[in-house]
Every structure is written in C-alpha cells, then in structure tokens.
Amino acid sequence: MKVFEAIEGRRSVRKYKDKDVEDEKIAKILKAATWAPSWANTQCWRFIVVRDEGIKKDLADALSKGNPATDAFLDAPVVIVGCAKREVSGYKGGEAVTEKGDWYMFDIGLAMQNLMLTAYSLSLGTVQTGSFEAQEAEKILDIPEEVSVVSMTPVGYPDREPNVPERKDLDEIVFENKYGK
Numbered sequence: 001m002k003v004f005e006a007i008e009g010r011r012s013v014r015k016y017k018d019k020d021v022e023d024e025k026i027a028k029i030l031k032a033a034t035w036a037p038s039w040a041n042t043q044c045w046r047f048i049v050v051r052d053e054g055i056k057k058d059l060a061d062a063l064s065k066g067n068p069a070t071d072a073f074l075d076a077p078v079v080i081v082g083c084a085k086r087e088v089s090g091y092k093g094g095e096a097v098t099e100k101g102d103w104y105m106f107d108i109g110l111a112m113q114n115l116m117l118t119a120y121s122l123s124l125g126t127v128q129t130g131s132f133e134a135q136e137a138e139k140i141l142d143i144p145e146e147v148s149v150v151s152m153t154p155v156g157y158p159d160r161e162p163n164v165p166e167r168k169d170l171d172e173i174v175f176e177n178k179y180g181k
C-alpha cells in the first residue's frame with residue numbers, strides 16, 4: 001500500500017468484529033512504531049499489549065464518561081497502550097533543552113501514527129484514544145513513577161465502514177511567508 005493511500009484511507013474505527021488479531025500483525029505494527037523519528041533517537045516510548053479481558057474492561061472504565069471509543073475497548077481483541085518515559089525526549093544531562101520542555105507527547109504521537117497506518121495497511125482498525133483518567137490507567141497497568149500513559153488504541157478487524165470526517169481546506173490553514181497571510 002502506498003503511503004498517501006494509507007494516510008488518506010485510515011479512519012478511526014469504533015466497531016470491531018469478534019475476530020482475533022494474529023501475533024505477527026501485532027509485532028509488525030509495533031515494529032513500525034519504533035521506526036518513527038524521536039528526539040535524538042532516544043525512543044522514550046514503551047508499549048503494553050493488552051489482551052486480558054479484565055484489564056481491557058478496566059481500561060474502558062477509565063475512559064472519559066461517554067467516550068465514543070468505549071465499546072471498542074470491550075469488543076476489539078487487543079488494546080495497545082502507548083507510554084512514555086518522561087525527561088528523556090528533549091532533555092540533555094537531565095535538563096530540558098528547549099522552552100517546550102518534555103517532547104514525549106510528540107514522540108508518542110509519531111509512533112502511534114506509524115502504528116495506526118501500518119495497522120490500516122494490514123486491514124486492521126484502530127482509534128487513537130486520549131480522553132481517559134491517566135492516573136487510573138497507570139494504576140491498572142502497574143506503570144512505574146517515571147513513566148506516563150499517553151495514548152491507547154483498540155486493535156482489531158473493523159466491523160463497518162467508518163464515516164469520513166471532513167478536513168479543513170489548505171487555504172484555511174496554510175500561509176505564505178508569515179502567519180495569517
């Protein structure tokens with residue numbers, strides 16, 4: 001599959017078939033995540049592959065009330081949790097080197113996008129999920145103090161063709177030389 005075809009075709013999937021996902025496909029999407037760029041190649045990301053039904057249910061309970069991805073956490077056979085070691089990305093000698101501080105959100109975002117695009121190319125669905133009680137998820141998953149849970153996605157075979165949310169036109173968001181021009 002060509003890159004742009006995957007970028008354009010990937011959608012957030014919130015309905016899944018009752019069908020398991022092959023271990024090799026999970027390994028491939030995780031490998032794709034690790035080929036993302038990261039700050040000085042520091043690779044602050046860590047991933048947890050959750051297949052345990054009880055833990056998936058607990059994670060679904062940690063989502064924000066009414067989160068549209070909730071059923072997906074129960075129906076999909078796998079949930080992948082993207083975590084980050086803090087004070088690694090954007091740091092040198094223990095000090096943040098830019099005014100933006102910790103770049104872990106950025107690095108995890110890139111890795112998750114690689115993961116989701118590769119999942120799509122393997123006929124798998126995903127939905128990047130950010131609206132949840134992170135501290136609750138960290139408790140459920142035994143996350144150590146220096147690590148944060150950033151992002152989660154169910155992974156499974158889509159059960160229906162999702163809607164295509166519109167995108168803004170380029171002339172609304174792209175400027176020439178200076179902002180707003």
Ligand SMILES: Cc1cc2nc3c(=O)[nH]c(=O)nc-3n(C[C@H](O)[C@H](O)[C@H](O)COP(=O)(O)O)c2cc1C
Nearest residue numbers: 010011012067068069127128129130131132163165
């Ligand atoms: C940082 C981030 C957090 C998100 N959190 C959630 C979420 O908690 N629940 C959910 O159902 N979708 C979530 N989404 C998915 C967006 O709603 C979705 O990407 C957007 O509507 C565009 O649809 P598309 O992914 O099909 O192109 C999140 C996406 C991003 C990038």
